[in-house]
Amino acid sequence: xxxxxxxxxxxxxxxxxxxxxxxxxxxxxxxxxxxxxxxxxxxxxxxxxxxxxxxxxxxxxxxxxxxxxxxxxxxxxxxxxxxxxxxxxxxxxxxxxxxxxxxxxxxxxxxxxxxxxxxxxxxxxxxxxxxxxxxxxxxxxxxxxxxxxx
Amino acid sequence: xxxxxxxxxxxxxxxxxxxxxxxxxxxxxxxxxxxxxxxxxxxxxxxxxxxxxxxxxxxxxxxxxxxxxxxxxxxxxxxxxxxxxxxxxxxxxxxxxxxxxxxxxxxxxxxxxxxxxxxxxxxxxxxxxxxxxxxxxxxxxxxxxxxxxx
DNA sequence: GTTGAAAAGTATTCGCA
DNA sequence: TGCGAATACTTTTCAAC
Numbered sequence: 001x002x003x004x005x006x007x008x009x010x011x012x013x014x015x016x017x018x019x020x021x022x023x024x025x026x027x028x029x030x031x032x033x034x035x036x037x038x039x040x041x042x043x044x045x046x047x048x049x050x051x052x053x054x055x056x057x058x059x060x061x062x063x064x065x066x067x068x069x070x071x072x073x074x075x076x077x078x079x080x081x082x083x084x085x086x087x088x089x090x091x092x093x094x095x096x097x098x099x100x101x102x103x104x105x106x107x108x109x110x111x112x113x114x115x116x117x118x119x120x121x122x123x124x125x126x127x128x129x130x131x132x133x134x135x136x137x138x139x140x141x142x143x144x145x146x147x148x149x150x
Numbered sequence: 151x152x153x154x155x156x157x158x159x160x161x162x163x164x165x166x167x168x169x170x171x172x173x174x175x176x177x178x179x180x181x182x183x184x185x186x187x188x189x190x191x192x193x194x195x196x197x198x199x200x201x202x203x204x205x206x207x208x209x210x211x212x213x214x215x216x217x218x219x220x221x222x223x224x225x226x227x228x229x230x231x232x233x234x235x236x237x238x239x240x241x242x243x244x245x246x247x248x249x250x251x252x253x254x255x256x257x258x259x260x261x262x263x264x265x266x267x268x269x270x271x272x273x274x275x276x277x278x279x280x281x282x283x284x285x286x287x288x289x290x291x292x293x294x295x296x297x298x299x300x
Numbered sequence: 301g302t303t304g305a306a307a308a309g310t311a312t313t314c315g316c317a
Numbered sequence: 318t319g320c321g322a323a324t325a326c327t328t329t330t331c332a333a334c
Contacts, residue, residue, distance in 0.1 A: 139243035
């Protein structure tokens with residue numbers, strides 16, 4: 001994991017379809033040397049996977065909601081985590097420090113889908129309390145730091 | 151944007167390096183038909199870009215923090231948004247409903263980097279108050295819903 | 301680790317249904 | 318829109334450094 005690997009990752013983050021020759025030209029390596037580095041970055045788990053970034057609007061997931069959840073004292077925390085890991089509406093689920101137990105990032109087609117989701121959590125006995133906020137607009141949204149090009 | 155497009159997007163989301171032939175076999179189309187659909191999905195902005203998913207641990211971004219920020223009444227909101235859009239530590243910045251003005255998702259190398267970041271916001275006159283929580287563990291983290299394979 | 305060239309595999313184009 | 322064949326690239330492999 002040296003400076004060159006970082007550059008390669010940044011370039012792939014911006015456009016994972018750039019050819020090895022292109023990337024090589026940018027970082028000063030031959031295509032096969034870049035290939036070997038990318039292979040290792042995948043093998044060591046630095047690169048988790050190649051994927052695609054999608055317009056939420058187009059996918060009918062226009063409503064972005066953050067929910068802070070306080071677990072009930074008698075809640076089965078493992079069951080809660082498993083439920084969150086499976087739930088289609090849950091994009092992110094983090095165990096957090098502070099007043100709340102978990103922070104959830106959720107996406108829905110319409111605002112009306114939010115209440116049933118929270119009702120479900122309550123009904124399942126997971127949740128003692130929650131506070132939700134709706135994203136009115138998004139200034140920025142990316143998945144990793146990309147400081148210092150090349 | 152029909153069912154087939156959705157399937158293609160889900161498949162690319164799981165592995166953007168799958169060949170057009172593979173994807174075609176999965177959705178019942180020829181490679182060139184898949185290619186044409188992917189091209190259109192990009193042209194219409196449904197697919198924003200091909201990218202790479204990275205291990206935060208490996209990138210020295212182990213510390214995940216969420217900060218809820220209340221803007222000062224006299225704050226220049228546009229300047230704040232521009233600052234957030236540029237700041238390397240800011241992964242996400244959403245204008246939210248409720249008690250707070252903005253929700254930030256931040257990543258740092260070490261916990262000690264958090265305080266300077268908040269100090270910076272305060273010093274710049276953007277922030278009236280904030281509440282931060284640190285992610286102790288992450289149950290799930292993905293960027294779009296992927297319900298219903300094929 | 302890196303290179304350069306050969307081999308294998310893919311994307312892309314285009315005429316046609 | 319989708320297909321299949323031809324073309325142009327790209328990735329991948331490998332012997333050598």
